[in-house]
Amino acid sequence: MDTTYSPPLLAVGMLLRKHSSKTVYRVVTPEGAGKFTVLYDIGKGQHSWPEPIPTDEIQRRMDRQEPDESRLTVEVDDPWALENRPPRPNYDQSRLDRDWELIKPLVTGPNAFRIMSRKHRNGILREHARQNKTSRQTITRLLRKFWQRGLTRFSLMDDKDQCGGKDKPRVFTSAKGGRRPRNNYPGMPLTAPARHILNEAADWLLQDWKHRTYQGALLEYAKKFCVGRTALDASGRDIIIKSTDRRYQPTVRQLQHLIHRWRPLRDVKRSKLGKRRFELIGRAFEGRADQHVTCPGHVVLDATIADVYLLSSFDRISVVGRPTVYLAIDTFSRLIVGIYVGFEPPSWVAAMMLLTNVVTPKVAYCAQFGIFIAADQWPCHHMPTTLFGDKGEMMKVRAGQLLSSEFGIHIENAPSGRPDAKSIVELRFNIIQRPWGAFLPGYVDKEYDERGSRDPRQDAALTLHEFTQIMILAVLRHNAAPISNFPPIPDLVAEGGAPTPLELWSYGIASTGGMLRNDSIETVRRYVLPRDTATVTHKGIEFGKYYYLCPPARDGNWLIKGRDSTWSVEIAFDPSNLDCIYLCEEGRFEKCTKAGTNSRYVECEGASMAERNVLEERQKANLERAKDQAFKLRVIAKDVDDRIVKGGTTKSRAALKEAGLRKPQIYDMRKARDRERAAEREPLTPAEADFIAAFDDDRSSRAERHFSRNPKQRGAIQRRKTSAAQAHKQAAADAVRKSRKSKTLDILKQIRR
Structure with missing residues (x-):
């Protein structure tokens, strides 16, 4: 291992920190320094002079093996760098130019190194001050500022930005400050205790800005702190304020100034809008929805209720309602990779129906609705690797875990009340609905609930199947349409490709391979x-x-x-x-x-299940209406039945009474049944019925006259009356049958005689 030490390069303007202390030096070596490096202590500011040190000694002290007491290290952060100072758009440019021209001859040329020598410094400064008619102290101050703050022309900028106590609250003791009071209401000076109490009123207001006011906060302040009560100031000391005179109370303007001057804008705006609305329309934009997406495979799901009313497929006079439209959009290419149109509400079930459509070949899917396309018009039938949806549709724990474990899909959820987190798919709903919104029957306009507007349900004319066809055509149009303001992709532009969803999808698959899975429909259905x-x-x-x-x-x-x-x-x-x-x-x-x-x-x-439920509900309604009608008929029929029974019973009792019987006779039932059967087979004509009745009356009257001569036999008349009448009727019926066979009524006349 090579342990040879390589001395660092010492550049002008570099900062060196003494390892054992906080002393920081700046390298201010001018031309002509030779083997010396000049250091200036920037910590002492206006009380130090540059110090020449041999360069090899400084390089030796920068070795890591050097003791901490003498070792020097490179300091990266420059406290006087322009980027670390607040902007100064209104600084005095003429004064800066004048100061620079004053010291320019001293920091450039042969005097740059000589002025750092104690031997020549004083003479050079006095002569330069005399020539420019200024003082030596002024030149010294500008030189030290130049060496301390970076050896640039802008190092001579003044420090007026630090004057006036900027961003520090002013504390008043006697007068309240601001404009002159009017109408004998001097107001209350914002002393430290008063500011502390007024901050309490501001906190009370910011807790619920929607339902509270500035005046209400001041009243709360007066009730809580201005009736001889004890409060604590910022330092923890007791404060007693007894004045309830309105002339010595803080004003609304003072409270407004305190809130808008000293409270963070984020907190004030969040209080005014509420947390949810602030996150939606008030927060700062810090990125893009697709800033971390580099290839196809990141799919965003979202649902909306379509702005159209549909009819039932089985009964075109019944309105079912507004369908749910689910879209799955690839974030990288903006291609709609899946669609679901139905009556299932936005939920996990509908989202999984959409996921099934994502892996369905779109040629076969469109053919189900009578739309025939080529494979390259909708070339997506793969499972994505990331699903981004709402909590409502992705919070089914068991199904979500199964989907993640079996397919390796990463599921992400948008925060509650944050549709802007899925802005890509939210905008696509408007883009897709815009072409057919003007002419589709049953379309729900924005002003449909205004007084005098026509009910869109009265114009409904399409079924779910027909509306699905319209949605498929809208998706095909969207996938082929160019995207305006899309950031250019150099390779795609070089190939002559336009930023359409189809071309972006094809480019992403060809160049990066995409993050897609190839799963069959049956496999996906098994789990979703x-x-x-x-x-x-x-x-x-x-x-x-x-x-x-x-x-x-x-x-x-x-x-x-x-x-x-x-x-x-x-x-x-x-x-x-x-x-x-x-x-x-x-x-x-x-x-x-x-x-x-x-x-x-x-x-x-x-x-669909929704259409079947509508059909069953319609059938139940029809059944209930039929039951109402049948009940009315049953009531009428029951009344008629009772009348018939009552009439038949009355007639039977009269016949039994006339025949002198208490009960109907039960003997000879077979002959009676034969007679009834014969009568059913060959019904009597009106003439024949009249003849039988006359024949019966004639025989009955003659028998009654015969038996009535003997008073003892009058009782027998009543007992034998029924059997005699039946026998007479039978004889008359037999005569009628014989007359039908002979085609004459002569026999009837003989029997009558």
């Missing part, structure tokens, strides 16, 4: 889709009033076992499309499709 519990029944796996089947269910005879008992299984589902679910049992992730046991009347291909 929301989980729930389904029931296995004899009709299939029941979830959301639908039945599903999968190979494990068929092979395991789940439907047969479901006739005896049911059990629960864990499933994953896509809220935007319930055409299939995924079985998550025993480490499996099996796709389950709809079973044939579903009613064909409730099949809703491609329906």
Whole structure:
């Protein structure tokens, strides 16, 4: 190991510190010094002279092996450097020029070294003072300032910036200061105790500026400190202020001056705006959203409620509401790498639906909505390495940890109430909605809630499928549009590329490789889709009033076992499309499709959970309305039924009474049933019914006249009346049938005679 000591180079203006003390020297060696190096003690200021020392001795004392008592070290921080002094825009330039011209002959040329010698110094200074008609003391003061403060022309600047007690509070004892008082209200001088008490009032005001005023702070001050109470000043001494006369109270202007002069602007503004609004619109900008991003792979997520009302896909006369639009934007290129449009509110579930779309090939995704594109029009189907979102969507601990552990994704959350932290994606919502906001039916304008404005729900005309098509086209337009004011990338500019999201994405992938992962859709769905519990029944796996089947269910005879008992299984589902679910049992992730046991009347291909809920709510409303109508009909039918029963009962009782019976006869029921059946098969004509009734009345009257001659047989008339009437009716019915066969009524006439 080479331990040879190399002496440092001693440059003019260099600072050397004595290791054993705080003494600092400046190298002020002029031309002609030879083997000497001249040092000047800048700590003594106006009371020292330069001291020539042999150069080899100084270099020896700068060796690390030298004892601390004599060792010198290089000092980096110059206390008299211009950057360490406050700016002086209004200093006296003419005086600076005059002082410099006065000492310039002494610090340049042959006199520069001679004036540092004690032998020649006094004579040179006296002669120079006589020639310039000034004093020796003035020249000495300027020379020492020149050596002390850096050996430059600006070293001669005056120190007026340190005059007047700048940034120091003025303490008044008798008069209050400021403009002359008027109206016999002299005010209160801001003595040290009064300033301390007024600071208490300022603290009270700054605690809740929104609901407090300057005058309220002064009243609080008067109530708390000006009624003979004892307070403490800044030094801890007791203060007793007994005056309650308004003429000797501090004014609002004094309190305003104290706050705006001595309180930090940050604290005052934070108190006025509140913490949340200050962080949003009042804080200082200290960086850019993409200042640490050097390649694609850092994705920002955010959601908004679209400014449009949509109709139900199943019933175009029913308004569903305003959909949620989720965007995933690459920070480096501003490319929209994923989109979700649906009725799920902003949440972890909707964010994971968006993440599924991020890894979906966009050619197949657009084809689902009838839009056919080339692969290079939307060339992103990879998993990012960093996700930046809100706490509301990224705070699901279990799912977030699973996403981070399985895919190695770093999840970041924006602070609460800070949309500016995701300014890139926030601005994209406005850019995407601007083209269709003017003509889209059902669009929600900013003035929609003003009096007299038209309700946008009355103009709704699009479904979720149609609105998704519009959003896809808007994304394609955005990805191909140039970005104004984008900082130029030299390599991209040299290649002739424009700053469009597509070209920036392609450049980032080609030049840096990007920070992307290649994961399949099924793998992503396995970990990001929301989980729930389904029931296995004899009709299939029941979830959301639908039945599903999968190979494990068929092979395991789940439907047969479901006739005896049911059990629960864990499933994953896509809220935007319930055409299939995924079985998550025993480490499996099996796709389950709809079973044939579903009613064909409730099949809703491609329906989201929100649309299905709207359909069910509409069906419930229709069912309740039908129940109301059916209830009215039941009431009417019950009333008619009661009338029929009452009429039939009255007639039966009258017939039994006329026949002299207490109960209907139950013998010969077979013949009675045959007669009724025959009557049902061959209904009587009106003429035939009249004939039977007349025949019955004639036979009954003749029998009654015959039996009524004997008073003892009158009781038998009532008992035999029913059987006689039935026999007469049977004879008449038989005669009617015979007449139908012979196509004549002669037999009827004979029977009647």
